[in-house]
Amino acid sequence: MHKRVVIFLFFFLIAIVCDAQNINRAQVIHRHDIYQNSADTLSSLTLGNGAFAFTADITGLQTFYKEYAQGVPLGTQSEWGWHSFPNGKNLTIDQTYKYYDLFQKKGVSYSVQSKEAKDAVEYFRVNPHRLQLGNVGFVFLMKDGDTATLKDIKNIKQRLDLYTGILESRFTVDDELVQVITFANQDADGISFSVESPLVKLRRLFVRVAFPYPTGAFTDVGDHFSEDVSHQSVYNGNKGNSGYFKHSLDTTTYYINANWNQKISMDSTRKNFFIVKPIGSSNVFKANLVFSPIEKKNKATFEKIKNNNRTAWKEFWESGGAIDFSGSTDKRAFELERRIILSQYLTKAQGAGSYPPQETGLTYNSWYGKPHLEMYWWHAAHFALWGRPELLEKSFDWFVTVADKAKAIAQRQGFEGIRWQKMTDPGGNESPASVGNFLIWQQPHFIYLAELLYRTKEEKQPILDKYKEWVYETADFMASFAVYDSLTKCYNLGKGLIPAQECFNPMETYNPPYELAYWSWALQVAQEWRERSGLPRKKKWDDVINNLAPLPQKDGLYLGSAEKLYSFC
DSSP states (O other), X not given: OOHHHHHHHHHHHHHHHXXXXXXOHHHHHHTTOEEESSOOTTOOEEEEOSSEEEXXXXXXXXXXXXXXXXXXXXXXXXXXXXXXXXXXXXXXXXXXXXXXXXXXXXXXXXXXXXXXXXXXXXXXXXSSEEOOOOEEEEEEBOTTSOBOOGGGEEEEEEEEETTTTEEEEEEEETTEEEEEEEEEOSSSSEEEEEEEOHHHHTTOEEEEEEOOOOOOSSSOOSOOOOOGGGEEEEEEEOSSSEEEEEEEETTEEEEEEEEESSOEEEEOXXXXXXXXXXXXXXXXXXXXXXXXXXOOOOOOOHHXXXXXXXXXXXXHHTSSOOOOOTTOOOTTHHHHHHHHHHHHHHHHHHSOSSSOOOTTTTTSOOGGGOOBTTTHHHHHHHHHHTTOHHHHHHHHXXXXXXXXXXXXXXXXXXXSSOOOOSBBOTTOOXXXXXXXXXXXXXXXHHHHHHHHHHHHOSOHHHHHHHHHHHHHHHHHHHHHHSEEETTTTEEEOBSSXXXXXXXXXXXXXXXXXXXXXXXXXXXXXXXXXXHHTTOOOOHHHHHHHHHBOOOOEETTEEOXXXXXXXXXX
16 A cells, blocks of 8 residues: 555544544643652752743742752742843953854854953853742741751652642641642742641741842852842832832842731841741631732732633643543553653743743753753744644744844854854843854754744744744855855855764864754755745755755764765765
8 A cells, every 4th residue: 555545544543533532631631740758859840830930849839948959959930030240340242252264264253162251251151140039938847946857847748730730738847737739820920829737826837038149150059048248138018918029139120029818927037038927817828929020019819820820721731732642552651641741741831931941941040041042942842743833932933032133143253144042141142152152053943943833823924924034044044154165066064063962173073964954954944935925946045955065974874974075965
């Protein structure tokens, strides 16, 4: 039977089966809810709304941040939470430029890490950096007056309900039961929690709100509270059970807008540390905390936020595609299904906002919190493939806002079009990097992701009109980056690049096979975009497509890069 007929019948049968029996999505998701019965510093759990994330320990908050610092830290991060140390030396990014003779061009500038420009390199790699916005945890007092430690948390039963995004934590302290419900606010950047325990009425359970100062380290885990003189915070209570915390550091200021279900007293005996003490008659304490760059009264109730959270997560899980492997006899099926569900949860919770996420999302603060655009594909492409293109488009639109700065990089280096950044900040500013700025495999991503949106969106023309300008400019750069060799009559990539493996000398590397293949594919798609828009194919792009160097191979295997220039194309 013809191969195409077999494939058609296969998918036709799948369609019949799917139509006959809808997947019970809630049942599939709940199969993979996370349960914990002990404290594990590598198993903290993240709640979020896609643009804000809060990572909690076994108590449902961030109580034991010191103990978790070497595992998966207890961070609170947002898309808008950035800070820069003062530039006291008036350093400029062009001080990091080093000039190379490459691509048949002389004096091509790259922002790299060099000893000669150490101060400027360090400053622009570190700044701006993503903030750990605050630490929210419990303080438990034992009967003898000592503060409870992690070892005092007993009889642990914790569950993350993936379908609703609600974290339920149950444990005892000094034989007293504590029950906590925690979830992220889906309409604002915050969390809500409820704690029920006799310890509340006994005045032995409090809530700590603390503001760390940024370390400027490659990873900032949010446990640096020693820089008292460099930042200040205050709490202002409003009428009723509400108020706001204000945190100021250098030229950055942000707020936590809060409300509570009962009266509180505020203890601040340590700078930038606040102890919230419930003083009502109930053994249930509820709090709603919204992190924000502006002070704004927080009026939402706990129940309203909880219901909105449930609705938002249900809408996510009930949209797009779904897979149920429960009927499979393959022993690997359950694990594959688990990874699919958890990956979808994590990318929705911490990487579905309006900016490309950092490599580790909003759970872990790596590379100073800066996005790496070659990794953006992994975070976002699947949204379209699972039938949720709007979540890809939400962050993809950021590229348009920084295209001018990407174009400036290309012009500075003598290329046409747009050269997309590698390690960048929210404003699209390039960071010095001796490896990253020689990478090129992020360049076709824009075309790839635009094509995904085109294929998955029902309305095609708006996608063409929206992104075609930058698809063309991306292709212009790619075509101009390829160097024609009159001897071999081939277009080569390099020398002057580092492949995706990141372990090659840029001054000695050319024609890596992955990048060659991606170059050819993306330029072909860019030509299709021109044809879809009623424009003729671009001759320069076709010249490169038709004459790209062959994929280097040896003994039947592809090489990491070419060992020699081929004598023909």
